[in-house]
Each structure stands twice: as C-alpha cells, then as structure tokens.
Amino acid sequence: MDALPARPEPLGETTIKRTGKGLEISSIELNRIFPVLFKHYDDNPVGQVVIYNNEYSPVTNISLSFFVERYMDNPKECAVPQRVNSKEEIEIDLFALFSDSVLEITEDTKVSAKLTLGYTLKGKTYVIEYTESLELYDRNATTWDDNRKAAAFVTAKDPAVLEFSKRVAGWTKDTGSRAVNSNLSMAIGLHEALRLYGISYVVDPKTPFSEFSKDKFLVDFLQFPRQTLNYTAGDCDDLSILYCALLESVGIETAFITIPGHIFMALSLDMEPDSARKSFLRPDDLIYIDGKTWLPVEITMIKENFLQAWEAGAKMWRENAARNQAELFPMHDSWSVYKPVGLPGTASVSMPDRLEVINAFQSELIRFIDREIYPQVSRLQAQIRQNNNEPKFVNRLGVLYARYGLYDKAVVQFEKILKNTEYVPALVNMGNIRFLNKDMGGALQYYQRASIKEPDNPKVLLSIARASHELENYGTVREYYEKLKLLDPELAEQFAYLGLRGEEASRAAEISEVTEVVVWDEE
Secondary structure: OOOOOOOOOOOOEEEOOOOOOOEEEEEEEEOOEOHHHOOHHHOOOOEEEEEEEOOOOOEEEEEEEEEEOOOEOOOEEOOOOOEEOOOOEEEEEEOOOEOHHHHHOOOOEEEEEEEEEEEEEOOEEEEEEEEEEEEEOOOOEEOOOOHHHHHHHOOOOOHHHHHHHHHHHHHHOOOOOOOOOHHHHHHHHHHHHHHHHOOEEOOOOOOOHHHHOOOOOOOEEOOOHHHHHHHOEEOHHHHHHHHHHHHHHOOOOEEEEEEOOEEEEEEEOOOOHHHHHHHOOOHHHOEEEOOEEEEEEOHHHOOOOHHHHHHHHHHHHHHHHOOOOOEEEEHHHHHOOOOOOOOOOOOOOOOOOHHHHHHHHHHHHHHHHHHHHHHHHHHHHHHHHHOOOOHHHHHHHHHHHHHOOOHHHHHHHHHHHHOOOOOHHHHHHHHHHHHHOOOHHHHHHHHHHHHHHOOOOHHHHHHHHHHHHHOOOHHHHHHHHHHHHHHOHHHHHHOHHHHOOHHHHHHHHHHHOOOOOOOOOOO
16 A cells, blocks of 8 residues: 555645735635545534635625535535624634545545635625635545544445345354353354455554554555455454444444554443443453443454454453553444445455354354353362262253353253153253254153153243244143243243234244243253
8 A cells, every 4th residue: 555645734824815805815724635534524624714804894794615526516605704894804614515426536636626705895795716726635544633533434334344244144143152142242253254254464564553643643544344355454443444344234333442553443242331240251351431341352363263352452451541541432422523434336245155154153152151151160060070960960060051052062961860860950951952943842842741740840831831832732832821820920921922822922022032032940
C-alpha cells in the first residue's frame, strides 16, 4: 500500500480580493475531506468562511450554500445570521452533504467547490458565487486523532460480510453447546472460519499502527472488511475492523480497544458482570464497564486458536488498564458520531470448507468447556473414587458433561450406572439426551423404564408428557401432565404448553423458551 500524505491540516486560508461593496466573503478556509466520513460532514464543518459587510447599511435575508459537483446531489445550506450590521465581520461554518460517490475515490484528488452567497441590501437582492479548490483523500484514508473514527469502516451490512457471517452462523448454530454463552460460541465460530479462510496478520511497513497512532494527524490507510476478505491479509486495525463487522452483522455488539501502539477488539457477552463472574472459571479474563461484560480478543493471533487470542487480549488489557493506558470504545457509541458507510459494488467470498469449520469450531468449543469444567470434573472424580462408584456421584459427573453438550462423555457415565441398576436419574438423563437429539421414541423408552421404578416422580411425569407431545400422543400427554399438575404445580407451570396442541402449543413453547430445555436429574 502506498503511503498517504503526511497531515490533514486545512488547505490554508484563502484571502479573497475585496470589491469593497455589499456583503462579501473575505476569506475561505477548507479542510481536506475524508470520504469514509462523508456522512459526518452533514453536521460537522468542512471549513469556514468570513463574511464582511462593506456598507453603512445592514444586510438581511442572508444565505450561504456549499456545493461540490459530482460528489453532492444538491447544495448544502449553511447556518447564517439573519442580519449583518454595517462593517461587521462574521465567521460561518461550512457543511456538506456528500453522496456515496465519494467512496469511489481511490486516489487523492482535487475538485472545485462552489460557494453561493445571497443577501438583500436596501430592498435589492444580490447573489455572488465563489469557486475554491477542495482536496479529497482516498476512501481508505483516516487519522487517529479520534480512535472512534475507525468505526466508520465497520460495515456490518456489506453483502460480503453478511454472506460470510450468516453462513458460519448457520453451520455452527446446532453444533455447539447450549451451556456456552451464545455470543462466545459465535465468536469462536467466526474466528475459526477466518483462520481456515486463510486470513493473515501482516504489518504494513509504510503505515504501521504502532507509529501512526503516536501522531494523531498522520494519515493512515485502513481497509474495509470486504477488502480484507479479498486480500486475505491486514494489520491490527484491519483485522479488528473485519472481526467487529462480522460479529455486528449477526447482532453481537463489539468495541475497539486501544493501548499504546496497538488496537484490538472486544465483544459483548450480553451478561451482567455479577453473572459473568460466577459463570466463568477465569473472570479476570473479562472486562467489566458500565454494567456490561466484554471479552477481549487479540485478533492478530488469527493463526492461533480462539482461546489463545482471548488470553492474549485479556493480558494486554489487564497490563495496560493497570497503567491507565487502555481505552474501550463501544461500536454503537462510535457509530453515533461516525456512521458506517457502505463500499460501492458487491463481492462474493469463497467460503472455507463447511465441515472443516464445524470441526474446528467444535474442537475449540470442547477445549473451552474442558478448561471451564476441569476443576468440577476433578472434584467429582475424586468423590466417585472415595465412594466406590456410588451411582449418584457418577450420575452428577454425567450431568455435568451433558449440561455442556458433551453427550458422548455423559452417556459413558450413565451407562456405567445402568449396567448394574435401573437408577432413575440416569434413566431420565439418558432419555433427555435422546430428546435433545430429536429421538423421541428412544427418549420415551428410557422415561418409561424410569416410570416403572418411580411412577410418581415429577421429572419422570414431565419427561413422558414432553416426549409424547412431540409424538402427538395427546391422550398420554393429558394423563401425565394432569398428574404432574397435582404433584408439582410449579414445574408444570414452566411447561404450560403441554396443555395445548399443534401450532398453538409450538408458539407457546417458543414464547416460554423451553423448546430446547430439559430438566436434568442430579438427585
């Protein structure tokens, strides 16, 4: 990538030769324009002019508009005073409503800007036009005087971004664990998909963030997400922009994190801090700000696994936050100032292999789950040894695995028990795994075996009613659900959809969010 001009200072003040008559512009000062911020200039100045009344009489009905042909659809009217008194001088900000055609600019360019000044003097109307040069940077240019500016590049609605993220979301939706935070699962899936896609971290030697971030007015080159997908490479800001865009496109809030010489990102877990601290084995690897929980990711470690990128991001945040050198900029707050823009045109992406993404996602998810539950597994295994494989402890270990979606490991534990005894909790839990795998006939067999042992067990009654409801055996549903309401009305109320049929029951189940919920029996 070519280096960009060094600084975006104003082009310089242009002094206009005065006529000495009427109201006129005496000086014009225009800023260089960054196309990526074209929406920003609608209410943030592109420059200033000074108007001066040469007359001994006041002027009224003043108007001032700014227009750049080709890059604006219409002149932009600027706020002006209603009256300028004799010999009075006033500075006025200029604004511009650029069209998205500025995003087609790939090289710095100069254009003509037309200013039109109108006014009334002694009952007569005058209109004067001025032409001045305006410099436009290319569409990838920005500065780091405000770190929130990078948010304008986070184009979550770009077709290429949506294609990538939605496909990965579809592939991983039903292959994860219900026990893992859904935002975390999606972040893992997208991280692994990018790794398999072949994205690489490459430092741009001409515009490295480590150097350009030190001087707030050096002009940097940032890539749009679509460009990074196309190039399959980018530096720390480019990869952070891409990852944020992908997550935002599936409804997950993100943020930029800046520390001296570096930028990375974080994603929201949509969890209260207290809940997150209790849910994660390493709560210090998360960020808690303003009642939100953020998970930091060092996205430049895209060739490594997600957990390593998370650990690295958490370490950098802790070390720099302790020195008051770390800042977090929520994307939606940044977008309120610097709105994202859409890159012209469309582009498709060549997705990585679906099965490879799913396998990588599941492997990383299992790695995370193993890390999270290892202390609990060790404790339960010790209890099992100390109590000579007592079924209740073996069953608890199976339930722990099952809650995290490790059904193969869970089944091993439950079958250990059932080889020796018809232990009701193990029968219910085996049925639950079949239920979650949509094998309703198999689930019902385990539930019925449990019913022989404990016909009045509320969990058994509920389980038989639910499996029968899925099989549309509504007579059996009514029999068992009515009995459940008598024995455990609170549990019955949680699954009130069992009192309904067909589409009405499906809607009620979805509203109550119990469709994919089972009641594990830990005794």
